[in-house]
Amino acid sequence: MTTHTQPSSKRAAIILAAGQGTRMKSPLPKVLHPVGHRAMLDHAIDAAEALGCERIVVVVGSHSPEVRAHVVARLGEDAIAVQDPPLGTGHAVRAAQGVLGDFVGQVVITYGDVPLLKAADIEPVFASHDGVTVIGFEARDPGTYGRLVMEGDTLAAITEAKEASEQVLAITTCNSGVMAAPVGLLFELLSEVTNANAKGEYYLTDVVELARKRGAPTLVTMASEDSVMGVNAQSELAQAEALFQSVQRDAFLAAGVTMSAPDTVHFAWDTQVGPGTVIEPFVVFGPGARIEGGARIRSFSHIEGAAVASGAEVGPYARLRPGADLGEGSKVGNFVEVKNVRMDAGAKANHLSYLGDGSVGAGANIGAGTIFCNYDGFNKAQTVVGEGAFVGSNSALVAPVTIGAGAIVGSGSVIVEDVPADALALARGRQVNKAGAGAAFRDKAKAKKESRK
Ligand code: UD1
Numbered sequence: 173m174t175t176h177t178q179p180s181s182k183r184a185a186i187i188l189a190a191g192q193g194t195r196m197k198s199p200l201p202k203v204l205h206p207v208g209h210r211a212m213l214d215h216a217i218d219a220a221e222a223l224g225c226e227r228i229v230v231v232v233g234s235h236s237p238e239v240r241a242h243v244v245a246r247l248g249e250d251a252i253a254v255q256d257p258p259l260g261t262g263h264a265v266r267a268a269q270g271v272l273g274d275f276v277g278q279v280v281i282t283y284g285d286v287p288l289l290k291a292a293d294i295e296p297v298f299a300s301h302d303g304v305t306v307i308g309f310e311a312r313d314p315g316t317y318g319r320l321v322m323e324g325d326t327l328a329a330i331t332e333a334k335e336a337s338e339q340v341l342a343i344t345t346c347n348s349g350v351m352a353a354p355v356g357l358l359f360e361l362l363s364e365v366t367n368a369n370a371k372g373e374y375y376l377t378d379v380v381e382l383a384r385k386r387g388a389p390t391l392v393t394m395a396s397e398d399s400v401m402g403v404n405a406q407s408e409l410a411q412a413e414a415l416f417q418s419v420q421r422d423a424f425l426a427a428g429v430t431m432s433a434p435d436t437v438h439f440a441w442d443t444q445v446g447p448g449t450v451i452e453p454f455v456v457f458g459p460g461a462r463i464e465g466g467a468r469i470r471s472f473s474h475i476e477g478a479a480v481a482s483g484a485e486v487g488p489y490a491r492l493r494p495g496a497d498l499g500e501g502s503k504v505g506n507f508v509e510v511k512n513v514r515m516d517a518g519a520k521a522n523h524l525s526y527l528g529d530g531s532v533g534a535g536a537n538i539g540a541g542t543i544f545c546n547y548d549g550f551n552k553a554q555t556v557v558g559e560g561a562f563v564g565s566n567s568a569l570v571a572p573v574t575i576g577a578g579a580i581v582g583s584g585s586v587i588v589e590d591v592p593a594d595a596l597a598l599a600r601g602r603q604v605n606k607a608g609a610g611a612a613f614r615d616k617a618k619a620k621k622e623s624r625k
């Protein structure tokens with residue numbers, strides 16, 4: 173989704189991700205924690221890509237090989253800058269200088285732990301081409317944020333809370349941390365930043381005053397506090413997730429999806445749902461779900477990596493796993509799990525089944541309790557059910573196996589050989605009725621119990 177207008181100069185992004193994230197108290201590095209089933213760091217990279225940044229550099233710490241590996245897998249080795257030890261945000265940005273090499277253009281600095289900030293929120297930061305522009309926000313509780321000290325329309329300084337006077341602490345317009353500047357100016361200013369301050373760190377924010385000293389413009393563009401929120405602890409991760417979900421729900425409602433209890437429906441970052449689809453309360457989407465318009469997703473269903481066509485009905489209590497592909501008007505009902513199976517138009521599996529690895533032809537009916545036995549402990553194999561076939565309840569189809577079009581499988585069968593089209597397959601013990609034997613058994617058992625009294 174590219175929302176940016178053609179940049180009039182080239183763009184690069186430096187994404188800071190070298191913090192240890194100790195307050196998360198988690199073995200997973202902070203920036204790899206997901207929001208909407210996508211790592212926070214990937215949300216930051218998505219925004220940089222959508223802004224048209226041709227170079228993206230992620231500043232990582234050497235304490236976190238997982239973050240490095242994650243970045244290399246997505247962007248390659250030349251997207252990595254290492255900051256070790258972390259000596260402040262200004263020091264972190266400088267760590268990217270060598271990696272940016274001879275890049276010429278605008279550089280934006282963003283953060284791996286700010287997952288909700290979208291390209292559209294960042295875009296205005298590129299308005300000036302010869303100065304420093306900062307994204308500010310109105311803070312409900314300014315706390316430890318850097319304060320934006322204004323002089324008319326221009327930014328005079330960013331003052332960190334620890335260095336601020338009472339008067340400056342009263343300012344509620346705060347620094348999001350995101351800023352942009354031409355690459356040459358940025359690194360010249362950073363080379364002048366010292367660590368002579370309360371924290372003994374190299375503050376990125378010091379570039380504002382240094383730019384002013386040279387007569388370079390220093391500007392502010394505003395964003396909402398929610399969009400710039402940073403995640404430092406699990407409670408903030410949960411808060412970011414809640415905000416993310418609320419944005420998703422509003423977007424789907426606005427796009428014509430019907431939800432009677434949207435607060436109970438959870439989406440992933442890439443969930444697609446078409447207009448006119450009804451999503452009942454308590455539905456959870458994992459990544460990779462594509463639901464066409466005019467489908468119905470009933471309560472308590474879990475859908476991940478699956479496609480659902482128009483007119484199909486899922487649930488209640490259905491589980492669609494990756495590769496489930498439900499055709500038009502098909503039906504997957506309660507306590508049915510589908511994985512890696514194409515169900516053609518009008519195919520049905522209404523109750524208590526596992527369908528893994530295979531296909532179900534148009535209009536075929538899978539009876540209650542049917543299992544596709546797809547795994548022998550070592551390998552997976554395919555079960556193919558032909559068009560219009562009928563599989564009786566409680567059948568085990570031992571893959572690889574094919575049920576021909578129009579065939580019928582008798583209830584309770586264990587099918588290990590292919591069934592020809594239009595055949596009736598019975599693979600179970602033949603029933604024997606012994607006249608009177610039930611009554612005789614009962615009398616004998618009763619007498620035995622009496623004799624023990
Ligand atoms: C910073 C800003 C502050 C702003 C706030 C917004 C400075 C000096 N202050 O403060 O004005 O209001 O963010 O949240 O910039 N990081 C590194 N390497 C480092 C230090 C930090 O990669 O050496 C990364 C961290 O992982 C984190 C981000 O930069 O994601 C911000 O660092 P942090 O130390 O939290 O800055 P704040 O003190 O919160």
Ligand code: CA
Binds near residue numbers: 402404
């Ligand atoms: Ca912070």
